[in-house]
Amino acid sequence: MARYQYKYRKPQRRHFPVKAALLGLCVLLLLVYPFVEAGTLTIDRHTVSVTNLPSNLKNLKIAYVSDIHQCAWFSQQRVNDLIRTINGLSADIVIFGGDYAEDSDGAIAFFQNLPAVSARIGAYAIVGNHDRTEPEGNLSVLIGEIKGKGIIPLVNNIASIKLGDTYLYIAGVDDYYNGYPDVEGVAAQVSADDFVVFVGHSPDLMPSVLSARSKDGDNHWFDLALFGHTHGGQINLLGFSPFFNLRTEVGSRYLSGWLEENRAAVLVSNGVGTSVLPVRLLAPPQVHLITLKKR
Numbered sequence: 001m002a003r004y005q006y007k008y009r010k011p012q013r014r015h016f017p018v019k020a021a022l023l024g025l026c027v028l029l030l031l032v033y034p035f036v037e038a039g040t041l042t043i044d045r046h047t048v049s050v051t052n053l054p055s056n057l058k059n060l061k062i063a064y065v066s067d068i069h070q071c072a073w074f075s076q077q078r079v080n081d082l083i084r085t086i087n088g089l090s091a092d093i094v095i096f097g098g099d100y101a102e103d104s105d106g107a108i109a110f111f112q113n114l115p116a117v118s119a120r121i122g123a124y125a126i127v128g129n130h131d132r133t134e135p136e137g138n139l140s141v142l143i144g145e146i147k148g149k150g151i152i153p154l155v156n157n158i159a160s161i162k163l164g165d166t167y168l169y170i171a172g173v174d175d176y177y178n179g180y181p182d183v184e185g186v187a188a189q190v191s192a193d194d195f196v197v198f199v200g201h202s203p204d205l206m207p208s209v210l211s212a213r214s215k216d217g218d219n220h221w222f223d224l225a226l227f228g229h230t231h232g233g234q235i236n237l238l239g240f241s242p243f244f245n246l247r248t249e250v251g252s253r254y255l256s257g258w259l260e261e262n263r264a265a266v267l268v269s270n271g272v273g274t275s276v277l278p279v280r281l282l283a284p285p286q287v288h289l290i291t292l293k294k295r
Contacts (some may be wrong), residue, residue, distance in 0.1 A: 027088040034235070034279035040084065041272065044288045046258065046263045049295035050195070050223055054168040057195055057292050063089050063119070064288040065294045066097025066201070066228025067128070067271025071111050073278040080115055082272060082287070087118040089289050093161075094119040096151070096271065098128025098175065098201035098226040102140040107131040111145035124159055125169050128201040128229065132178035154183040154199060158189050171222070172199040183208040192218035202229035203268050204247050204253035210262060224290070232256035232270030232283030241283075256283065 007071070011290045024143025032096035050057075063086050070079055094117055098164060100110040125146050132139065139155070146153040161168040169190050173181040183205060190196050192214045200209070205227070233241030233255055246254060253259070259266045270286045 003227030003251055004141060021030075028292060034281045037282075037284055038274050038278050038280040040284055041082070042284045042286050043085075043089070044269075044286045046267075046295050047291045048224055049293045050265075051263070051295045052193070053091075053294040054195060055099040055294075056164040057216060058294055060093070060163075060168075061089070061091045061290045062184040062197070062224075062292075063091035063093075063094045064089040064097060064226050064267070064290060065272060066226075066269045066271065066284050067099045067231060067273050068110070069099055069100075069271075070101045070106060071273075076113060079110070079113070083115045083262050086287060087116075087175060089287075090118075090120075090236045091289060092120045093170075094123040095160060095197070095199055095226060096123070096125035096171070097199060097226060097271075097273070099130045099228065099273070103225075104129055104131055108138065108142050108145050111149055111151075113216070114149050116151075117125050117151065118169065121163075122159075123149075124154055124172065124199070125151050125181065126172040126199050126201060127175055129175045129177040132175050136261060144198070146249040152187035155178070156185060158186055167194065169194055169196045170199065171196055173205065176200070176202045176204045181205060181208070184212045187212035187221045188215050189217050190214055191222055193218055196222040196224075198222040200225070200227055202246070203227045204229075206250055206254060206266075208262070214227065220262050220264065222262075223264050225264060225265070226262070227254070228271045229267055230255055230270075231273075231280075232268075232286075234274060234280055234283050 037143050065086060087288045100107040143153045152159050155174050157168040171186040173186060175185055213219055234243055254268050255272055269288060270283050
């Protein structure tokens, strides 16, 4: 009979795959975080220093919000919370920068259901490309709904605000893509010495803004310009975004943030909502509170 010898082998300990687990966690975070970022809201508090700012405008506070894109994943409750946040800023002026929903019918419904907006001086609104997607008659309905909420619509026109013995002008134009913006027309209504806030939905308007002249022929016809539309890229990877859609001659310089042009401050906001998918990466939703100071 054959004899078999058995050699005892100590059981091998199985090591937890730490590297694989960390890699999996990173992938999971990368997939989940963009949805989390899209649901947050940051307040960008910024001081704009203006040469020869009239004393009556010193410390004036302007709240600016753009690209809300109310839809299935930006509910009415989120709109209510957004307006509550804006009202809590105690701004003198509130400006809405367009793209309130996914189409003009949605924009009309947005203002029909909009909670009361609190602003010491007043609230103003322009229209964006999504607000101009339906027949021309919808624009008239939308303007009526904006007025019905006590907000002044600005579509190729200027609001003149008297503060003591000083005037503040807010100039707003129609959308670049689906409307008929008249930048030259609004610029020709103000003087170089006036304090002017220009509001346009897309930075694609910038070539026209920079070439326009005031009624006295000066290209320094505005002091503060406010834009949205870009969503800050929405998905922003080292300055590259698959959502980037500005004209070539405008370029990525106007993707997001604060710039200076013609001795004036220019803001391109990330906006609040999203397009295509409810995700954001390194382009957080923003509401802006802008304070004017004398330089």
